[in-house]
Amino acid sequence: MNNYIGMLRKMGEVSISEVCGGLCSESLYGNFENGRRELDVFVQLRVLERLGCDTSRLQFFLQGKEYMRWAQRAEIIQAIENDNFEMATKLIDDFREAYRKEKMQLQFAERMASFVAIKNGEDSTVIAEHVKNALQLTVPHYKTAGNRRQLLAAIEMDMILDYYYYSDPLNDERLLEICKGIEEARWHISDKGEVYPKAVLYYCKVIEQRIPMEKWGAARLVGCEQLLSKALQYLRTEKKGRFMLETLQLRETILSNLITKYGLEGDYGEERRKNTVSLRAMEKSEEFCREFACSWGAFNLYKIRKVDCIGDVIRKRMKMLEIDEKKLAKEMNVDVRTIRNMQSKESKPHKGTVEEILYYMGLPREYRKYIYMVRDEKEKQLVEKHVRSILYGEGENPETIRKELEGVLDLDNEQNNRLLRWYKVLDEYQNGTFGRYATSERIKGIIEECFPLPCIQKSGEKYFSLCELQYLCSYLQRLEKGDRDYDKVLEFGKAYCEEIIENRQSDNFASTLKMLYHQVESEYGNMGEFAISNEIAWVIVQAARESNDLYSLEDILYTFWWNKREETNTADKEMLYWLIDLAILIQDSRSEKFLKEAKAKMH
Incomplete structure (x- = not known):
């Protein structure tokens, strides 16, 4: 990871002082890039975010102490999400006291305290104070520095946004400056989809607090519509659910005023028609989910998902493969006590030894890894292009991009080689x-x-690694009832996902539920077990909403439509129509084509 981060920094022409400012000393960071020192995982993540990486796609093996901090963070967020503010406050206080000398943990504690204050409806000055206390730990010059020029992570800009919104609630000019800063930021578009719509909605809300919308002139309406259109494009491109409804609703009102009050039908009539259709689709999906599902995840920037403790991984994999401690110690040329200690959450095993053990047990060597291991920005962009082509039908045929990947990726890396052969x-x-x-x-x-098997x-x-679960999922998808392995793979998939839920790890492993559990659900639906299929589907709805994933929600909503049609022999035409509009809204051409084919068969 140090080589990858160093490569990103140099390609972006970013200085060491910019990338590690407020996080750690330049000498410590320099030694990390050179491979001479390890860097705290939470600092590594912030560095990656400042350099524009989408860290939500990383998978993590954490050492014992790192894992404990992560688990405590997750518990705090869960308490806030469940509106258990008394418990959340106690957990935050304990966390703050335990890690009072660690700025990344202190920042998290103060930021979570601000969220408790927001949800409790406390005074704006209290909220702003918590946000300021958090922000100044890694961005000490946030007031005087030019935020449009300063290298910041999305989390840090999110804190700056909340600080000014709550400390200076009528300063729309400052909020507009933040909107422009987000546009110019080097972040991955996924992070922009989390922060930019929020900033635009704040900006419009502050203006409306000063001047009622019916008194807005055409220029102000046009300016806000342009900002909302950009926010909507970020949401559509990244298939984000949070802020989508509010953005469409406010844009609908502004477009209506531009047409009815200023007679700009020719300029905005078609945009209004599209927005109205999209708004209706979003409202229908919200109405469908309201009774059973949680709200859209508000803490995505502050969560770390796909996390395992390295000791647990080694212990579980050894048991699964029936690897004897003594044999493994001999193969690794270490004392058997080293192997035993590695299986504990308290141990801090040597990184090189762990990587060799992971490789020996058929897993990728890397502690923190993307699904592919890439060496430069070109490879990274090509991988992104391949993923979007497979999921949403964007751009070129996936097969064409996959062949191009074969020519540029490091195929000596077993992870890359196996993935490409699978594709x-x-x-x-x-x-x-x-x-x-x-x-x-x-x-x-x-x-x-x-x-x-x-x-x-x-x-x-x-x-099992995430890649291995992908392989099992695709294997199940191409088996049929009666095939030799069908029942065993189906039973495994169901039991594995139920264990995740039982262990209260649904949010951490939301990607597994959205992939493997969805395939299990589909198999039960194909067998006519609609009650089981629908029960699983609601779990996936919750996982999709918690992870702010409108694409997965759209995909699973079709399940309810299909199950009802098969069970009752009646098709809900209205639902199918708004599902098509939802697919168009999030630019999912693959689902749009599939749903339109289903619509054609009804006529």
């Missing part, structure tokens, strides 16, 4: 080169490069 198998199934049975056997072969039936603790 090739899926491409060749899609283009008809191989049939269902041959494809399932090829996927099974890839799985068994990682672990023997019978492992999934063993009782006791098991550990």
Whole structure:
């Protein structure tokens, strides 16, 4: 990770002082980049965010003390989300006291205290004080520095936004400056989708507090509409649910005023029509979910997901593969006590030894990893392009991009090599080169490069990487009832996801639920077990909303439509129509095409 971060910094022509300012000393950071020192994981994350990385796509193996801090953070957020403010306040106070010498943890405590104050409806000055206390720990010159020029992470700009909104609630000029700063920031567009719409809504709200909207002139209405359009584009591109409804509603009102009050039908009539259709689709989806689902996740910037303790990973994987401690110690050329200590949450194992053990057990070596390991910005962008093509049907055919990836990625890296071979198998199934049975056997072969398939039936603790779960999911998708492995893979998928839920890890492993549990749900639906299918689908709805994932929500809502049609032999035409509009809203051309085909079959 130090090499990757160093590469990003140099490519972005960012100085060491800019990237680590307020986080750690320049000498410590320099030694980290050179591989001579480790850097606290929470500092590493902030550095990555300042350099424009989407850290939500990372997977983490944390050492014991790091994992304990992460678990305490997650507990605090959960208490706030559940409106248990008394418990949240106690947890924050304990956390603040325990880590009073660690600025990243202190910042988290103060920021969470500000969220408790916001949800409790406390005075603006109290909220602003908490945010200021948090902000100045890593951005000490936030008042005098030019925020549009300063290298900040999305979290830090989010705090600056809240600080000015609550400390100077009528200063719309300052909020507009922040909106422009977010536009110019080098962040990944996913982070912009979290912060920019919030900033625009704050800006419009502050103006309306000073001047009622009916008194706005055409220029002000046009200016706010342009900001809202940009906010909407960030939300659409990244398929974000939070702020989508509010953005569409406010934009609807402004467009209506521009047309009715100023006669600008020619300029804004078509935009108003599209916005009205999108607003209706969003309102319908909210109405459908209201009774069962939680609100859209408000803490995405402050959460770290896909986290495991390295000791747990080693212990579970050893049990799953029946690897003897003595044999592993001999293979690694270490004392058996070293292997035993590594399986504890209290241990701090040597990074190099752990990486060799992970590799020996069929896992990627890296502690913190993206689904692919990339070496430069070109590879990173190509991977992003491939993912978006597969998920949403954007741009070129996935097979074309995959072939391009084969020519640039490091295929000596086992993780990259195996992933690309898996995608090739899926491409060749899609283009008809191989049939269902041959494809399932090829996927099974890839799985068994990682672990023997019978492992999934063993009782006791098991550990699977996210890639391995992807392979199992695609294997199940291409099996049919009656195939040799169908029942065992289905039972495994259901039990594995239920264990995640039972252990209260749904938010941490939301990506697993949205992928594997969704496939399990689909299998039950295909078997006519609609009650089970719908029950699982509601779990996925909650996971999608907690992770601010409108794409996964749109995808799973079709399940309810399909199940009802199959169970009652009646099709809810209205729901299918607004599902199509929802797919158009989030620019999901793959789902749009599929849903329109379903619509055509009804006529």
